[in-house]
Amino acid sequence: MTAALAAPWGWPLPPGFVAPIVPADNPMSVAKVALGRRLFYDADLSIDGTMSCASCHEQKHAFADGNPTRPGVHGDPGRRNVPGLANVAWFASLTSADPRVTTLEAQAMIPISGLTPVEMGMHGSEQEIPRRLSRDACYRRQFRAAFPDRRGRIDMTSVAMALASFERSLVSFDTPADRGALSPQASAGKAVFDRTCASCHSGPHFSDGRFHAILPVNKADRGLAEATGRAEDEGRFRTPPLRNVAVTGPWFHDGSARTLRDAIARHPVMLDAADTGRVLAYLEALTDRGFIENPAFAYPDDPCGSK
Incomplete structure (x- = not known):
């Protein structure tokens, strides 16, 4: 593990803002956020390899979509507009109409294997995801760095934890309104x-x-x-x-x-x-222009040091 990945996580917050509550069993780390970022852009999390989280959550739209709704991998029509992800770490409820979904770890599984509607289409085939990821030497190194307590285990629990960690890192508090720079x-x-x-x-x-x-x-x-x-x-x-x-x-x-x-x-x-x-x-x-243009949130084209 490099020194950068081993560094403790620091919240980029303006004065007066308190860091969000993070689940005790999934503490933030630089390595975990880096892994979650790569997974967020990986279409191998969908049944046919055509849809990633980022397919619907586009950075230029503050991780919303730009369309009324988005169909799933099998053409199932989307039910609801894709929400943006800025500051989701602070939200008590993580969907537009189900207050029972209260953790990002749980929410991450809804598009991957949910049925109402089918989005990424992995219901019943969830174990295909660890099989796919395990074939990649870079992923194996990233999971070991992110989850030393789990001995680098590549399973759906670790996938959900890493995705949640990346989503918690999507912090946006630098707008003209925040800076007192209103016209x-x-x-x-x-x-x-x-x-x-x-x-x-x-x-x-x-x-x-x-x-x-x-x-x-x-x-x-x-x-x-x-x-x-x-x-x-x-x-x-x-x-x-x-x-x-x-x-x-x-x-x-x-x-x-x-x-x-x-x-x-x-x-x-x-x-x-x-x-x-x-x-x-x-x-x-x-x-927040810095948020929607931040290269730290964009597609990671060199996750293990090579393009």
Whole structure:
């Protein structure tokens, strides 16, 4: 293991921000994040080798997708819009409508082997992934460096732990709004936003983490009610965080809002054209260019020192 990989993990946080809670059985490490990064971009995690995590979570979209929904490897239509991944380490709920998914380790398995819908298509064939990865000498070295406590074991537990570690490293706190560098239009938009939107889009991630109904209920996707079985939860979805919102469209859980202006208009607040323009300027100022261009989050073309 190189000295760089053996180094302890350091959270790149601005003053006043507290590091997220990390599961005791999966502590962060540089080696684990490096392994998770490579796995995130590896299409061998899908049944036919055509889809990786990054196929849907693109860095230029702050690890969202840019499409309303994304079909799976067998052409199964996607159900929901792909969410961005900025600061997911801090989120208490990790899907748009199932509060039972509370760890990134558990969430990582949903696209890999889930059935509603089928995405990467590995249900029933999960052991094919360790078999594929074990053939690669670089992967064998990376798993040994990342999981000395597990003796470098290559299995789905380690895969999920590494993916979760990389996703926790996706930290985004360097926007014009964070730096106090708002234009006059964006500054006026912040005042409108604080008055009309911040009751739900609150806190450092601009989400209260709760579930609300904004759009008319679609019986094909009952939202929170699918998890709880309660009629009052029909059509409720988690308040989406708004960091990098300007690059994560289309918007809403079904991707039905093709412009950010349309997304604002669908909320139960009355804004005239001028105030809408001001809010749009503020939302643009929540874009972290360093995050969506950070080479440490991009495809790793030399994971073991060679292209």
